Amino acid sequence: MRREDLFRGSLALESIMTILFDGIAAGMLLFLISVGLSVTLGLMNFVNLAHGAFAMLGGYACVVLLNSYGVPFLATLPAAILVPALAGIVLERTLYRRLYAASDLDQVLFSIGLVFMSVAAAHYFFGAQQQPLHLPEFLTGQIHLPGVDVGVYRLFLIVAGLVVALLLQWSVIRTSFGARLRAAVDNQRVARGMGIDVNRVFSLTFALGSALAGLGGALGVEMLGLDPEFPVKYLVYFLIVVSVGGSGNILGSLYAAILLGVADVAGKYYVPQIGAFIIYAVMVATLIFRPHGLFGRPHK
């Protein structure tokens, strides 16, 4: 009898560990996709609701190369980064740039328009169905550790997310590009006066954000799925990460994404009947009580 109790207890513990682990992995994925939005929204002050469309583009680039051309999964990732980055540069040069000075509303409407167009285009080219993805052998399966079963792919996601977070944080704080970006954001006119090519910095930043979204989209096909509604379905999640993390705050986004991932997985496991309600409620509450995010500092 007592032994059974003990057994049940360890089962409960195991499920908690598994939820925690899966949640962190999902959070890393969310972080990868939304950190680009955090950068454009927080540093460039552009409300780009079409961010998910770039993630979707990365996902489709990955899936098409993998399924139609037989390129190995890891080898498709550079394409999943490059294609959205190029699309980002082109759109930034032609369209987004005109709206930097526009009101939030104009930016929102414009980017919703882009979302609608991207959804329709994805329907046209790829159909409404979920895209299948076969991971390579070495990324599937599980590692059995005492107390927790670790999915290899989820471990891979966590590592990838951490690497990206550290690289980003380092490049914004330590590199000269990061310094120029922060200067351009703080005071465009002075930055121009100091000889910084602000337009180019913004283009590159936008491309970087799109590239990260693309990477996240490609890595996320396995967990989030990929269909034409992707940019709409996960839009709120990206916004939550940015608003809870504090926009422009890279580590804040990371914490927020992990929190969100764990809360989402745990919520679906323990209280499936209320679904995503809790997450939306948390977002609204955060916006009201901490308008600059849980981990953000108010702007000057």
Add this chain to the structure above:
Amino acid sequence: MTTSNSIGTPSHPHPGAAAALDRYRRSARWTPLEYLFWCLPILAYFAFPGNYLLLSQIAITSLFALSLDLIFGYAGIISLGHAAFFGVGAYTVGLLGSNGYGDPLLGLFLAAVAAAALGFLSSFLLLRGSDLSRLMVTLGVALMLYELANKFTSVTGGVDGMPGVEVKPILGMFDFDMFGRVGYIYSVVVLFVLFWFARRLVHSPFGQSLRGIRMNTLRMPALGVPVNRRLITVYTIGAGYAGVAGALLAQTNSFVSLDVLSFQRSADLLLILILGGAGHLYGGLLGAIVFVIANYLLSDMNPQYWQFWLGLILVLVVLFARGGILGTARQWIESSRQRAQARARTESPS
């Protein structure tokens, strides 16, 4: 009244207070063009007898757009979740109908009260914060309601919706027919009454103070306008209007589906208002006419293509025609008048 007036025209080079007041009073009067506009629904009744369902859809969408215009066009509160109130109105009628209270006017009234109550409560969430956080709070509230309606299947029917909402005859005399003739007249009458009220509202000192808040929020307290109270009031009224629109949809279709609360509906509504031109009252109505008819004509095509054109229109409107149909038309008239004046001035000395 004089104060609110001097706010409305801050950039004009002193036309004199009396002239300004006169202009303000004149703008509140009904113009011939407006009388002409309201002949349209009557004309449509005789011209398109086979399309009453479509026509009542236009009227309902117009009312919905009008409600957003009140809070966005006049008070400047951006909302990406206005469907929340529409949905509350629709579900109120649905629940009343399934419990045997199918009287349409009672349904409209209670739907308005329910939606307004929700609007009143959620308006406190919008008093602080930037446009962006308002946007996300409204979106969040709408999504929460959607999720609730989706999960509480025992009350709302979930994804399947509530079919066969029972609606009794209006005033016990006019029964809804299957061609939607009565439904159309009913919708247009409700639209007109509420439009008339909204028109009174925006031309009152209250409406003027709303415009002042939109133009310069910081200055309004200095002029003695209780900004927060005004915003709460207008948001509550706008929510009530949206609730009535939702109730009308539920009554004329005798069906409530989950998509009354969807994000798509909120986004479409914003598009309608921007397309028509926000802050003119008629902008939303024009936008609704164009939108619903375009949707109807293009629905033969694949719905996804329709969405593509929708997106394209949004992008183009934002880039090139910021005022929407009405705003752009007004600009044209204004600039051609100025050109004519300039020409007259250069010609007169010679």
